[in-house]
Amino acid sequence: MHIFSSCKKPAWPCSMGLLDTPCLLLDEKRMNLNISRLRDRLLSAGVGFRPHLKTAKSIEVSRRMMPTPHGPATVSTLREAEELADHGVTDITYAVGIAPDRLPRVQTLRSRGVDLSILLDSVEQAAAVAAVSDPADPVPVLIELDCDGHRSGVKPDDTSLLVSIARTLTPAAQLRGVLTHAGESYEAKGRAALIAAAEQERMAAVMAAESLRAAGWACPVVSVGSTPTALSASSYAGVSEVRAGVYVFFDLVQAGIGVCTVDDIALSVLTTVIGHQHAKGWTLVDAGWTALSSDRGTATQAVDQGYGVVCDESGSPIPDLIVIAVNQEHGIVARRPGAAGDSPHLPVGKKLRILPSHACATATQHRCYHVIGTGGNDVTEVWPRFSGW
Amino acid sequence: MHIFSSCKKPAWPCSMGLLDTPCLLLDEKRMNLNISRLRDRLLSAGVGFRPHLKTAKSIEVSRRMMPTPHGPATVSTLREAEELADHGVTDITYAVGIAPDRLPRVQTLRSRGVDLSILLDSVEQAAAVAAVSDPADPVPVLIELDCDGHRSGVKPDDTSLLVSIARTLTPAAQLRGVLTHAGESYEAKGRAALIAAAEQERMAAVMAAESLRAAGWACPVVSVGSTPTALSASSYAGVSEVRAGVYVFFDLVQAGIGVCTVDDIALSVLTTVIGHQHAKGWTLVDAGWTALSSDRGTATQAVDQGYGVVCDESGSPIPDLIVIAVNQEHGIVARRPGAAGDSPHLPVGKKLRILPSHACATATQHRCYHVIGTGGNDVTEVWPRFSGW
Numbered sequence: 027m028h029i030f031s032s033c034k035k036p037a038w039p040c041s042m043g044l045l046d047t048p049c050l051l052l053d054e055k056r057m058n059l060n061i062s063r064l065r066d067r068l069l070s071a072g073v074g075f076r077p078h079l080k081t082a083k084s085i086e087v088s089r090r091m092m093p094t095p096h097g098p099a100t101v102s103t104l105r106e107a108e109e110l111a112d113h114g115v116t117d118i119t120y121a122v123g124i125a126p127d128r129l130p131r132v133q134t135l136r137s138r139g140v141d142l143s144i145l146l147d148s149v150e151q152a153a154a155v156a157a158v159s160d161p162a163d164p165v166p167v168l169i170e171l172d173c174d175g176h177r178s179g180v181k182p183d184d185t186s187l188l189v190s191i192a193r194t195l196t197p198a199a200q201l202r203g204v205l206t207h208a209g210e211s212y213e214a215k216g217r218a219a220l221i222a223a224a225e226q227e228r229m230a231a232v233m234a235a236e237s238l239r240a241a242g243w244a245c246p247v248v249s250v251g252s253t254p255t256a257l258s259a260s261s262y263a264g265v266s267e268v269r270a271g272v273y274v275f276f277d278l279v280q281a282g283i284g285v286c287t288v289d290d291i292a293l294s295v296l297t298t299v300i301g302h303q304h305a306k307g308w309t310l311v312d313a314g315w316t317a318l319s320s321d322r323g324t325a326t327q328a329v330d331q332g333y334g335v336v337c338d339e340s341g342s343p344i345p346d347l348i349v350i351a352v353n354q355e356h357g358i359v360a361r362r363p364g365a366a367g368d369s370p371h372l373p374v375g376k377k378l379r380i381l382p383s384h385a386c387a388t389a390t391q392h393r394c395y396h397v398i399g400t401g402g403n404d405v406t407e408v409w410p411r412f413s414g415w
Numbered sequence: 416m417h418i419f420s421s422c423k424k425p426a427w428p429c430s431m432g433l434l435d436t437p438c439l440l441l442d443e444k445r446m447n448l449n450i451s452r453l454r455d456r457l458l459s460a461g462v463g464f465r466p467h468l469k470t471a472k473s474i475e476v477s478r479r480m481m482p483t484p485h486g487p488a489t490v491s492t493l494r495e496a497e498e499l500a501d502h503g504v505t506d507i508t509y510a511v512g513i514a515p516d517r518l519p520r521v522q523t524l525r526s527r528g529v530d531l532s533i534l535l536d537s538v539e540q541a542a543a544v545a546a547v548s549d550p551a552d553p554v555p556v557l558i559e560l561d562c563d564g565h566r567s568g569v570k571p572d573d574t575s576l577l578v579s580i581a582r583t584l585t586p587a588a589q590l591r592g593v594l595t596h597a598g599e600s601y602e603a604k605g606r607a608a609l610i611a612a613a614e615q616e617r618m619a620a621v622m623a624a625e626s627l628r629a630a631g632w633a634c635p636v637v638s639v640g641s642t643p644t645a646l647s648a649s650s651y652a653g654v655s656e657v658r659a660g661v662y663v664f665f666d667l668v669q670a671g672i673g674v675c676t677v678d679d680i681a682l683s684v685l686t687t688v689i690g691h692q693h694a695k696g697w698t699l700v701d702a703g704w705t706a707l708s709s710d711r712g713t714a715t716q717a718v719d720q721g722y723g724v725v726c727d728e729s730g731s732p733i734p735d736l737i738v739i740a741v742n743q744e745h746g747i748v749a750r751r752p753g754a755a756g757d758s759p760h761l762p763v764g765k766k767l768r769i770l771p772s773h774a775c776a777t778a779t780q781h782r783c784y785h786v787i788g789t790g791g792n793d794v795t796e797v798w799p800r801f802s803g804w
Contacts, residue, residue: 046804047514080743102744122744123689125436125701126764147690150763177745178690178699209742300512301536301567310567312514316779317804320709353598354469354775355491355511356566374539375515386743390705390780393803414782415437415706 039404042339043377047298048317050392051379052087052409053341055400056292057274061090064256064273073262076100076119076249078271081386084395085113086409091274100269104131109412111140119143119249121205121269123170123178126154136163143202143247145170147180149187152194164200168247169238173230174223176209182230185237192243203247203266204234211254212323214283224259227252232264257285277385278335282327288335288343294379295334295388296396297357299372307369309359313380315352319387333357334380334388340403341379344370349380428793431728432766436687437706439781440768441476441798442730444789445681446663450479453645453662462651465489465508465638467660470775473784474502475798480663489658493520498801500529508532508638510594510658512559512567515543525552532591532636534559536569538576541583553589557636558627562619563612565598571619574626581632592636592655593623600643602715603672613648616641621653646674666774667724671716677724677732682778683768684723685785686746688761696758698748702769704741708776722746723769723777729792730768733759738769 042051068075077091080102088110092099097117101107107118108131116139120132124144135142143166146152152167159165169191172179180187192201208227214220231248238245250262251269253276262268275293276286297313315333324331333349336359346365351358357380361369372378382388389395392411399406431440457464466480469491477499481488486506490496496507497520505528509521513533524531532555535541541556548554558580561568569576581590597616603609620637627634639651640658642665651657664682665675686702704722713720722738725748735754740747746769750758761767771777778784781800788795 046517048804122701123699125687125689127687128435148763151690154764172692177742177747178692298514298516300514301540303561303567310512312511312804315710315776316802320711320776321704322709322711353566358566374537375543387704387709413705415435415701 039399039406041404042296045296045396045405047296047377048313049296049396050389050394051294051296051398051405052275052395053292053294053398056290057087058090058400060274060276060290060292064270067257068268071262073265074098074267076267076269077274078102078121078251078269079106079110081271081389082274083389083411083413084409085109087274087395088115098267100271103415104128104135105412105414107135107140107142111135111138115140117141119145119168119205121145123147124151124155126151129155129158132165133158133160136165141166143168145205146191147178149190149194152191152199156195156198159199161198164198166200166202167195168203168205168249169201169234171204171206171230171234173206173227174208174210176207179206180234182234185241188234188238189241192238192241201238201243201245203245203249204231204238205247205249206231207269208250208252208255211252212279212283214254217258217284220254220258220283220285221260224255225261227255228259228261228263228265235264253280254283254285272385275385275389277382278331279323279327279384282324282329282331288381291381293385293389294337294341294381297378297380299374299376299378301374307360309369309372311357311359311378312355313349313357314355316354317391318349318352318357318380318382319384319391320352321384321387323384331383334382337379337381339377339379343381428788428795430793431685434685434785434794436685436766437702438685438785439778439783440683440685440787440794441664441784442681442683442787445679446476447479447789449663449665449675449679449681453659456646457657460651462654463487463656465656465658466663467491467510467640467658468495468499470660470778471663472778472800472802473798474498476663476784477504487656489660492804493517493524494801494803496524496529496531500524500527504529506530508534508557508594510534510596512536513540513544515540518544518547521554522547522549525554530555532557534594535580536567538579538583541580541588545584545587548588550587553587555589555591556584557592557594557638558590558623560593560595560619560623562595562616563597563599565596568595569623571623574630577623577627578630581627581630590627590632590634592634592638593620593627594636594638595620596658597639597641597644600641601668601672601712603643606647606673609643609647609672609674610649613644614650616644617648617650617652617654624653642669643672643674661774664774664778666771667720668712668716668773671713671718671720677770680770682774683726683730683770684777686767686769688763688765688767690763696749698758698761700746700748700767701744702738702746703744705743706780707738707741707746707769707771708773708780709741710773710776712773720772723772726768726770728766728768732770
């Protein structure tokens with residue numbers, strides 16, 4: 027009965043209590059609702075959708091997220107692109123700035139029939155791409171824009187740099203458009219701030235695209251997105267496609283921002299109680315940072331959820347119980363600082379579920395999803411995850 | 416030339432510049448010096464050594480750490496124990512509190528000839544172990560002690576609980592001794608504090624063992640250890656064995672504590688420059704938290720090293736350059752806050768090496784070690800890592 031620890035596939039369905047812990051659980055019903063919510067919103071707005079598959083890193087989840095079995099898709103590593111290509115996905119944007127020595131892998135994917143576009147934000151990179159791009163198959167390029175100071179990208183009003191990059195690419199490579207990501211929306215507080223972040227993201231992309239068009243480039247792709255802005259935008263005017271990834275599972279950071287509720291979170295880590303420090307109100311569990319990650323994304327939010335919210339085996343949160351500390355294979359579960367009352371007694375051997383602070387980070391720590399099917403609380407399937415670069 | 420991203424094994428040696436990034440580098444020469452340092456210290460003190468293999472999770476590294484090819488070894492998961500057993504290790508302590516439903520896996524390992532001992536700190540667990548232990552092959556048990564309030568364990572002066580646990584185990588299971596880990600030594604500041612933490616750890620274990628002996632139990636094993644205390648203790652009197660793990664690689668947290676120098680760190684992440692925000696002095700690299708982890712263990716130390724210290728390709732730190740922020744696949748490299756002068760220009764495509772905040776956490780993000788052989792700066796071998804539970 028304890029043969030599941032390496033994502034082996036015994037006979038399913040399987041009661042959760044028989045799984046080796048810690049392991050990653052995926053509630054298919056909640057996931058399907060999350061997927062429908064964003065898809066319906068974008069469909070009714072008439073804007074394209076290119077889901078980011080870096081959160082899921084799973085063929086089975088990706089198929090449920092993408093508009094068609096062939097894409098479109100966004101990835102954060104070439105490994106993700108290669109895995110998707112192996113499974114028939116042919117329309118992929120690699121949304122991390124290109125390192126020139128990665129271009130051979132880009133070209134191999136393109137030669138396999140994948141319409142793979144790449145991202146850059148400097149003349150230096152554009153020259154490297156142009157130097158190796160085959161005029162018979164010009165590599166499609168998106169210019170990354172910095173809409174909010176979060177990370178990389180050209181300032182959207184730096185028309186001179188945008189045009190220099192476009193000129194450097196042409197004609198060996200092919201300018202396909204602009205792309206931006208409102209990473210600062212993760213810090214947004216309240217509905218008005220989310221709508222403003224979305225509008226800032228949209229305006230940055232539309233402004234840069236218009237500058238490029240005015241200078242003579244077609245710029246068909248105007249790509250924006252983050253889960254908070256995708257679910258909050260009041261307008262997608264001028265946008266050709268929206269990207270988002272973590273919306274598929276949601277997590278405590280997204281709940282803290284206010285774009286989902288804790289009840290929408292589809293991902294959790296199943297864990298077992300292994301001890302107590304009764305005098306301190308601590309319960310020790312077998313989910314440490316190897317299972318949960320060290321992510322502390324809610325530390326700066328109004329409600330600090332520690333390393334995760336503790337639920338019973340059915341997935342209902344136990345009031346005010348969170349993971350307050352993690353070591354490699356230990357989690358310390360206790361009541362939220364300041365909460366009234368005592369910790370419930372959770373005996374050794376009891377199974378609990380921990381909702382993740384940051385779904386991308388928690389999922390990365392696991393090799394597979396144990397899928398809780400739509401019919402109940404049993405695990406009905408195991409879906410492998412890919413990883414690496 | 417870009418076929419190494421999944422730890423495949425092309426012809427070695429291989430120049431570092433040909434590796435796909437990010438990837439994990441292990442400097443064999445530094446590792447060997449780190450291994451010798453602790454081994455020689457413990458040998459000359461005449462105390463036993465049971466290295467903790469949770470940091471390395473590699474057969475090749477474990478063989479270099481263990482006193483013999485068969486052990487002794489400490490592990491943090493049964494998966495580690497199973498991997499080691501597959502490679503001939505027969506003397507293993509599983510040093511995380513036992514969950515009763517893990518006992519079948521423990522017994523399977525014991526039936527394969529592995530002298531596997533387990534850890535617990537409650538009568539509840541002792542009863543569960545006694546209930547399934549085979550009197551013909553009594554499971555050897557160590558009682559975990561809480562020497563410093565860090566995590567789990569019986570208070571060393573709680574003789575009543577120690578004796579109750581021993582009574583509950585006997586005769587079905589076998590009390591083998593006591594074990595403690597000075598987890599709080601990671602917060603120690605200065606040599607005197609380290610020596611005091613080591614002495615507190617030793618005294619806790621020796622006191623509990625003597626109480627048990629006075630009550631009639633043999634208690635042959637008195638096991639202590641953490642990297643900071645193992646390298647600082649002024650006495651091992653009454654101790655039968657010392658455990659330590661991260662000493663094999665060291666990291667910035669250990670350098671901050673003062674038990675190694677930055678130059679001793681054997682582990683690093685090879686990364687490539689993918690962009691800049693020149694106005695901010697930022698260099699973007701392709702090592703985010705998937706490659707470095709989100710560990711911020713130096714945040715509370717005198718020198719905050721962010722998510723890692725940035726070195727050139729040969730492994731020499733670039734003055735005051737650290738990773739100040741990480742996203743999933745992006746690291747932001749900048750000068751330490753307050754440092755004088757400008758950031759050096761690191762062109763797109765340049766390779767850098769990042770020293771880890773916490774070696775256990777960074778290594779966990781990777782499937783293999785790219786080993787820089789003792790003869791130079793080339794990668795000469797790839798050693799796989801195991802993971803999971």
